Amino acid sequence: MTGPDRPDCLIVVPMKDPSASKTRLGPGLTQAQRQTLARLLFRRTIDVLRQARTLPDAPRFDLAIVTSSIEIADIAERMGATVIAEGARDGLSRAVETAARWAGNRSYASLCVIPADLAAPDPADLVRLLCCGRNRTRAVICPATDLGTNALLVSPPTAIPFLYGPNSAIRHLRAAERAGLNPVLLRLDSLQFDIDTAASLERAMRDVPELPRMLGQA
Numbered sequence: 001m002t003g004p005d006r007p008d009c010l011i012v013v014p015m016k017d018p019s020a021s022k023t024r025l026g027p028g029l030t031q032a033q034r035q036t037l038a039r040l041l042f043r044r045t046i047d048v049l050r051q052a053r054t055l056p057d058a059p060r061f062d063l064a065i066v067t068s069s070i071e072i073a074d075i076a077e078r079m080g081a082t083v084i085a086e087g088a089r090d091g092l093s094r095a096v097e098t099a100a101r102w103a104g105n106r107s108y109a110s111l112c113v114i115p116a117d118l119a120a121p122d123p124a125d126l127v128r129l130l131c132c133g134r135n136r137t138r139a140v141i142c143p144a145t146d147l148g149t150n151a152l153l154v155s156p157p158t159a160i161p162f163l164y165g166p167n168s169a170i171r172h173l174r175a176a177e178r179a180g181l182n183p184v185l186l187r188l189d190s191l192q193f194d195i196d197t198a199a200s201l202e203r204a205m206r207d208v209p210e211l212p213r214m215l216g217q218a
């Protein structure tokens with residue numbers, strides 16, 4: 001993680017404790033199923049990021065998880081990711097700010113934030129995102145279908161405030177424009193769909209074969 005040959009980019013995955021995750025999926029899933037889903041999506045996100053590392057043209061990157069969860073920290077370390085301890089549990093934007101400061105203090109040139117609830121992220125799309133950040137822009141925002149922010153690449157890591165919430169893709173775009181980063185809004189198919197509502201879960205259950213099986217609903 002340190003030294004002259006260290007990668008320029010840090011990819012960070014923010015992750016809550018499974019017991020507090022996917023609360024909007026309430027009625028459709030039991031608490032146990034919500035926790036299983038959160039763990040499954042988290043583990044698969046790390047797997048897909050590790051697969052992305054092996055693709056031709058993939059820029060080198062380090063991988064970290066920002067969390068306050070002991071369980072998630074343990075899983076992350078077992079899967080070879082660095083853990084960034086989140087401060088108080090005061091939301092996604094504050095957690096990503098903690099990760100951005102951590103990256104800036106270690107002289108990473110860029111930070112790429114990937115949420116742990118994408119339905120079926122494609123490693124090739126992640127490489128497309130990282131390569132897009134090599135061009136003339138210093139901020140790339142991948143919007144969700146509901147205009148949330150499903151991936152965000154920014155250089156330097158602390159160049160903008162993090163403004164997660166409704167329509168956050170537009171808010172991040174405006175913040176990057178104000179910071180003079182020449183931002184790009186990049187729609188990538190596999191980064192458009194996160195699982196946050198019952199409707200998105202229903203779509204994912206149709207489109208992602210292993211989900212029903214893993215949730216014991218096959």
Ligand SMILES: Nc1nc2c(ncn2[C@@H]2O[C@H](COP(=O)(O)OP(=O)(O)OP(=O)(O)O)[C@@H](O)[C@H]2O)c(=O)[nH]1
Pocket residue numbers: 014015016020021022023024025066067068086089090091092095115116117196
């Ligand atoms: N470290 C950290 N990660 C967070 C926090 N809030 C959300 N996340 C993560 O950010 C990603 C997207 O968040 P959400 O879409 O709100 O996911 P969620 O919080 O599980 O879903 P809800 O409980 O329905 O809001 C997921 O990987 C979450 O685990 C937080 O306060 N701290």
Ligand SMILES: O=C(O)[C@H](O)COP(=O)(O)O
Pocket residue numbers: 092115144146147148149150163164165166168169194196
């Ligand atoms: O995209 C965002 O700003 C955060 O992920 C919250 O949005 P979501 O709950 O729609 O994922």
